[in-house]
Every structure is written in structure tokens, then in C-alpha cells.
Amino acid sequence: MLLIDKYAYFNGLKDVHPLEKMVFALSLLLFSLTVRDMAVSLITFTVMSALIIFAAKIPLSYYFKLLLLPGFFILSGTITILFSFTSKFTSISDLWWSWKFGNWQIFISDDSVSTVANLITVVFGSISCLYFLTLTTPITVILSVLRKLKVPSLLVDLIELTYRFIFIF
Amino acid sequence: MKRTNWKTIYFVILLLFVPKRASAMHIMEGFLPIEWAIFWWGLTLPFLILGYRSIRSKVRENPETKMILGLSGAFVFILSALKIPSVTGSSSHPTGVGLGSILFGPLAMSVVGSIVLLFQAVLLAHGGLTTLGANAFSMAVCGPFIAYFVFKGATKLGWSFSLAVFLAAAFGDLGTYVVTSVQLALAFPSEVGGFMASFSKFAGIFALTQIPLAISEGLLTVVVMNFLKKYNLGELKLLRVLSKEAR
Numbered sequence: 001m002l003l004i005d006k007y008a009y010f011n012g013l014k015d016v017h018p019l020e021k022m023v024f025a026l027s028l029l030l031f032s033l034t035v036r037d038m039a040v041s042l043i044t045f046t047v048m049s050a051l052i053i054f055a056a057k058i059p060l061s062y063y064f065k066l067l068l069l070p071g072f073f074i075l076s077g078t079i080t081i082l083f084s085f086t087s088k089f090t091s092i093s094d095l096w097w098s099w100k101f102g103n104w105q106i107f108i109s110d111d112s113v114s115t116v117a118n119l120i121t122v123v124f125g126s127i128s129c130l131y132f133l134t135l136t137t138p139i140t141v142i143l144s145v146l147r148k149l150k151v152p153s154l155l156v157d158l159i160e161l162t163y164r165f166i167f168i169f
Numbered sequence: 170m171k172r173t174n175w176k177t178i179y180f181v182i183l184l185l186f187v188p189k190r191a192s193a194m195h196i197m198e199g200f201l202p203i204e205w206a207i208f209w210w211g212l213t214l215p216f217l218i219l220g221y222r223s224i225r226s227k228v229r230e231n232p233e234t235k236m237i238l239g240l241s242g243a244f245v246f247i248l249s250a251l252k253i254p255s256v257t258g259s260s261s262h263p264t265g266v267g268l269g270s271i272l273f274g275p276l277a278m279s280v281v282g283s284i285v286l287l288f289q290a291v292l293l294a295h296g297g298l299t300t301l302g303a304n305a306f307s308m309a310v311c312g313p314f315i316a317y318f319v320f321k322g323a324t325k326l327g328w329s330f331s332l333a334v335f336l337a338a339a340f341g342d343l344g345t346y347v348v349t350s351v352q353l354a355l356a357f358p359s360e361v362g363g364f365m366a367s368f369s370k371f372a373g374i375f376a377l378t379q380i381p382l383a384i385s386e387g388l389l390t391v392v393v394m395n396f397l398k399k400y401n402l403g404e405l406k407l408l409r410v411l412s413k414e415a416r
Contacts, residue, residue: 002293004291004292004293004294005292026298029198029298029299030299032199033199033202033206033299036202036203041349055218061229066294069294069295070198070294074197074200078198080370080374081357083370084359084360084361084362084366084370085370086361086366094236102301107325109360109372111360112360119200122199123197123198123199123200124199125199126297126299127197127198127199127200127294127297129292130198130290130297130298130405131294133291134291134292134294139288139291139292152221154221154225154228154235155221157235157288158224158235158238158239158242158280158281158284159284160239161236161238161239161240161242161243162241162242162246162281162284162285162288163241163243163288164239165239165240165242165244166246166288166292168243
């Protein structure tokens with residue numbers, strides 16, 4: 001039913017220690033989010049994708065499908081950031097595109113173009129880290145690491161129970 | 170006669186529900202700048218700790234509540250797996266937040282809701298780990314609290330049970346949507362008009378999908394609650410142990 005879950009159990013990296021995978025994926029995720037640099041994000045994306053496809057041996061077509069999932073979200077999300085509107089004809093210096101009707105002005109500024117370009121690369125960089133973790137590490141294994149890290153046992157129990165019950169429905 | 174009535178109502182609701190399955194939008198991984206991701210995590214954490222404590226004390230009294238919470242978490246997850254994309258880097262699906270907070274109370278719901286969000290991020294690639302704090306704040310903290318207080322208020326005013334449930338679920342959803350819009354607007358303010366302009370952009374675009382969805386989730390929750398009341402009185406009584414206040 002859940003393909004991500006299936007691949008988490010059967011992949012080329014299943015025998016790598018889960019803590020190593022978690023530390024690797026999460027630290028790279030946090031790093032690329034903190035620096036928010038296009039080059040760093042592109043490198044992260046390339047490295048993670050290569051690991052997912054060549055080391056973990058996830059089929060390229062499935063990984064591509066997973067990438068398209070947020071691809072669609074970000075397309076629609078960035079449109080909102082891209083377009084701005086104002087009621088008065090303020091002179092915005094660096095207009096990339098603008099359109100006026102009545103008292104309103106709809107415009108795309110240079111700033112929002114660079115914000116969006118940056119956002120798209122950062123999102124794909126960080127999403128590849130998340131996919132690396134979820135496609136190579138089963139939930140049960142992550143939970144055993146959480147237990148070792150002394151996360152309150154009732155919380156881990158609740159997460160585990162929820163996970164187990166998912167397959168009943 | 171009564172049976173056919175129920176069937177008609179059921180199918181009308183189902184029709185309302187199928188084309189755009191109710192709501193809740195999750196901000197995707199990497200979409201929020203790290204400062205905002207940390208900020209929302211920080212706001213969510215106290216509620217998680219309080220919720221954890223309330224669950225712990227209930228589990229001590231009644232160990233089987235742990236099972237019920239796990240089961241309902243899984244059920245909410247399955248409901249939410251039926252998702253549809255919506256504009257602005259997020260997507261829509263039923264939340265079950267209204268139902269959960271009426272049954273379990275808002276504090277317990279904040280923990281269950283966050284667990285559901287975690288699985289959505291990890292198993293469905295929907296939402297994210299760094300944005301989990303922000304998503305949990307809108308869907309597992311604000312939504313349940315609004316739903317809970319609306320339910321309490323409507324009951325206090327003497328309104329009917331069904332109306333109170335409907336309003337609670339619908340307003341819980343709307344609250345979630347407004348908070349998500351605020352979160353996105355704070356992270357991406359417009360150059361002209363700043364936060365407010367950006368908020369009206371996000372909220373305006375969300376409103377197209379979220380207001381009908383809130384209404385359909387409200388109706389769905391009423392149907393589910395009425396079925397529960399009819400066929401599962403015993404379980405509901407057990408749940409009242411979970412949250413003494415809700416009835």
C-alpha cells in the first residue's frame with residue numbers, strides 16, 4: 001500500500017546503521033536550509049539523488065514520481081509569491097513584469113523572481129534529504145534509534161502503535 | 170422512512186465530500202526559512218509537552234486509552250492519505266481535527282495530530298520534518314483548540330449537538346487555514362504592503378478551496394459523530410474518561 005514504506009525495508013542501503021543515515025540526512029537537510037544557497041542546495045540534491053538511485057537502488061521512475069509530487073505544489077506555491085499587487089501606482093524600481101487595470105497594479109519584481117528561484121532549489125535540496133531518509137530507513141528502525149536516544153517511551157509507543165494500526169485499515 | 174432519510178443524507182454528504190475532500194494544508198519540506206521553522210517548533214513544543222503529560226496521566230488510569238489514541242491516529246492518517254493538491258505549496262485533505270478534539274480534548278489531540286503529521290511527512294512525502302513544527306501548530310494546536318472552544322461555547326448556549334459539532338469542525342478547519350496563511354505570509358512578506366498584502370494573497374487563494382472544504386468537513390463530522398452516538402455509545406463513554414469535559 002505505502003510504497004515508501006516498502007522501499008524502506010528493501011533497498012540497497014538497508015544494512016547501513018540507521019543512526020548514520022539519520023545523522024547524514026538530517027544534518028545535510030539542516031545545513032542546506034541554514035545557508036539557503038542555490039549552489040549548496042543543488043549539490044545536496046545531486047548527492048542525495050545519486051545515493052537514492054545508485055546506492056539505495058530505488059527505481060528512477062518512482063523517485064521521479066516522488067519528486068513531481070512537491071514539484072506540483074511548489075509550482076502553485078511560488079505563483080503566489082511571484083505575483084504581487086498594489087492599489088496605488090507606486091514606482092517600484094526593479095519591475096520584471098507588470099500589468100495595470102483600474103486602480104490596481106499586478107507585478108513581478110526582480111526580488112520575487114530571485115526569491116522563487118532560491119526557494120525552488122532549496123526545496124528540492126531539502127526534499128531529497130527527506131526522501132533519502134524515508135526511502136532507506138524503516139519507521140521501526142528509526143523508532144528503535146529514538147528509544148536509544150531516550151525519547152520518552154510513551155511517545156515512542158504511541159508512534160509505534162499508530163504505525164502498526166495504519167496497516168489494519 | 171428513517172433509514173432512507175439517513176441514506177439520503179449520507180449520499181448528499183458523500184457527494185459534497187468526494188470532489189474536494191476536506192481540508193488542512195501542509196507546508197512542504199524546505200519551504201519555510203530555518204528561522205521560521207525553529208520559531209514554530211518553539212511555539213508547538215509547550216503544547217506537545219502538556220499534551221504528553223495529560224495523555225500520560227490518562228494512560229496511568231486507563232491503559233487501554235493508549236490503544237484508542239493509536240487507533241484513532243492511524244484512522245486520521247488513512248483519511249488524510251486521500252489527498253488533493255491545492256495552491257501555494259501545500260495540499261488539502263480531511264483533517265479529523267474537529268472530531269478528535271471533541272472526543273479527546275485539544276491537548277491530547279495536539280500529540281496525536283503531530284504524530285499523524287509525522288507519518289504524512291515520512292510515509293506520504295506530504296509536509297516535512299523541519300516544517301512539522303509549523304504544520305503541527307496550525308493543524309494540531311490551533312485547529313483543535315478553536316474546535317474545542319467553539320464546541321464548548323455552542324453547547325453552553327444550548328445549541329443542538331449537531332450544530333455544535335458542525336461549527337466546531339468547520340471553525341477548526343478555518344482556523345488551521347488562517348494560521349497557515351499567516352505562517353506563509355510572515356515567511357514571505359510582499360515588498361509592497363509587507364505582511365498584510367502577502368497574507369491577503371495567501372488567504373485569498375486558500376479561501377477558494379478551504380471555505381467549501383471546511384463546510385464539507387463540518388457536515389462529515391456531524392455524520393460521523395451521529396453514527397458514533399448511535400452505535401458506539403459504550404466506546405464514547407470510555408472516551409469520556411479520556412476527556413471528562415466533552416460530552
